[in-house]
Amino acid sequence: MRPQKIEEQEMLNGFAKLFKEKGYEGTSLAELAVVTGLKKASLYHRFPKGKEEMAKAVLLSINEWVEKHVFNTLTNPSLSPEERLKNGLQSIQKLYDDGNTPCLLQAFSVQSGIEVFHQLINDSMSDWVDAFTNIGLAFDLSQSAAKEKATQVLIAIQGSLIVSRGFNNPNIFINSLTNIEAMYTQE
Amino acid sequence: MRPQKIEEQEMLNGFAKLFKEKGYEGTSLAELAVVTGLKKASLYHRFPKGKEEMAKAVLLSINEWVEKHVFNTLTNPSLSPEERLKNGLQSIQKLYDDGNTPCLLQAFSVQSGIEVFHQLINDSMSDWVDAFTNIGLAFDLSQSAAKEKATQVLIAIQGSLIVSRGFNNPNIFINSLTNIEAMYTQE
DNA sequence: AATATTTTACCGAACGTTCGGTTAATAAAA
DNA sequence: TTTTATTAACCGAACGTTCGGTAAAATATT
Numbered sequence: 367m368r369p370q371k372i373e374e375q376e377m378l379n380g381f382a383k384l385f386k387e388k389g390y391e392g393t394s395l396a397e398l399a400v401v402t403g404l405k406k407a408s409l410y411h412r413f414p415k416g417k418e419e420m421a422k423a424v425l426l427s428i429n430e431w432v433e434k435h436v437f438n439t440l441t442n443p444s445l446s447p448e449e450r451l452k453n454g455l456q457s458i459q460k461l462y463d464d465g466n467t468p469c470l471l472q473a474f475s476v477q478s479g480i481e482v483f484h485q486l487i488n489d490s491m492s493d494w495v496d497a498f499t500n501i502g503l504a505f506d507l508s509q510s511a512a513k514e515k516a517t518q519v520l521i522a523i524q525g526s527l528i529v530s531r532g533f534n535n536p537n538i539f540i541n542s543l544t545n546i547e548a549m550y551t552q553e
Numbered sequence: 554m555r556p557q558k559i560e561e562q563e564m565l566n567g568f569a570k571l572f573k574e575k576g577y578e579g580t581s582l583a584e585l586a587v588v589t590g591l592k593k594a595s596l597y598h599r600f601p602k603g604k605e606e607m608a609k610a611v612l613l614s615i616n617e618w619v620e621k622h623v624f625n626t627l628t629n630p631s632l633s634p635e636e637r638l639k640n641g642l643q644s645i646q647k648l649y650d651d652g653n654t655p656c657l658l659q660a661f662s663v664q665s666g667i668e669v670f671h672q673l674i675n676d677s678m679s680d681w682v683d684a685f686t687n688i689g690l691a692f693d694l695s696q697s698a699a700k701e702k703a704t705q706v707l708i709a710i711q712g713s714l715i716v717s718r719g720f721n722n723p724n725i726f727i728n729s730l731t732n733i734e735a736m737y738t739q740e
Numbered sequence: 741a742a743t744a745t746t747t748t749a750c751c752g753a754a755c756g757t758t759c760g761g762t763t764a765a766t767a768a769a770a
Numbered sequence: 771t772t773t774t775a776t777t778a779a780c781c782g783a784a785c786g787t788t789c790g791g792t793a794a795a796a797t798a799t800t
Binding site for chain 1: 748752
């Protein structure tokens with residue numbers, strides 16, 4: 367069996383960069399091909415269902431990373447709530463490259479018109495809220511208060527990414543992460 | 554002189570709907586034509602520089618609406634700070650159709666690659682921060698505290714629009730507006 | 741060890757479609 | 771008649787996708 371020129375995960379990383387910056391419709395197969403070093407036709411050998419399959423694979427790949435590095439940290443029972451929160455936020459900071467990289471959920475929630483994406487976005491956001499609800503409970507909040515605060519956290523993350531990008535100032539995102547930590551430790 | 558089939562403002566309203574939902578690249582000239590009732594070629598009579606001019610016109614049109622209905626209200630010296638804030642937030646709620654309509658700045662900040670847009674987005678966001686900084690000063694905050702809070706407000710608006718859309722639940726946006734009011738009146 | 745077969749990875753070229761944009765002619769009011 | 775608004779027809783380029791065939795490694799046969 368002939369060896370692959372590039373491994374799947376490497377392809378997905380390249381895809382992710384494009385999709386995050388340019389959205390689904392804004393990213394062309396020509397660009398997706400260039401970023402992998404393969405030709406357009408070869409992409410269809412790897413992803414027979416085409417562009418939509420590539421995008422879905424990127425979404426799932428990022429979801430896995432988040433599951434592993436963010437959610438697992440936030441809910442790690444062997445750490446104190448303070449440590450879980452701090453480490454989880456650090457992973458989030460890394461996920462968005464210190465505020466320099468847009469969120470794929472945002473990029474895909476605009477346009478694309480593809481229905482499956484809406485469901486994946488909805489599910490993914492639910493996971494975020496669940497993870498932060500868990501942290502809220504660890505800080506002795508009531509179930510409803512924990513969920514309310516978790517929603518505020520998701521809003522702060524998403525909003526600060528937007529505003530950071532608008533002002534071209536990643537510090538706005540970084541500051542928001544600090545504020546989020548304070549929302550739990552100082553209230 | 555032959556009369557126009559549709560007035561400019563009506564066209565812009567139709568354009569806005571499309572651009573907000575589908576983004577810049579995601580919206581085709583064919584769709585822009587359908588929504589106006591004109592043919593593609595006619596769009597070029599009205600907007601000789603094409604799609605980019607149409608998009609820019611929509612941005613400016615919305616900026617004008619916001620200037621008039623949101624910023625002027627927030628800074629209206631003949632009202633109390635509480636009333637200015639309340640009325641301004643009501644206009645914002647209307648602007649985003651109770652959380653059912655995405656923000657054009659978001660839709661255009663993804664993809665598009667057109668440099669002029671970045672500047673317009675940056676300028677527009679600056680106006681938002683300035684307006685809410687003004688309200689913060691009216692609530693006796695220091696300049697820096699007012700600006701800091703204004704940034705938080707913009708983040709909350711943008712973030713809650715994203716999350717509302719993700720969960721297909723406009724109430725999240727409505728609640729955020731309520732929280733924003735409380736940020737000034739209860740602190 | 742050498743050869744033939746199979747399997748997988750890749751790619752050049754073209755597909756039909758849609759993109760944003762243009763041109764030349766028509767329709768309608770002043 | 772002049773001026774403006776509209777449009778049918780058209781354009782080159784790019785889109786996502788498909789297909790026939792090649793390149794290269796693994797396996798089976800001699």
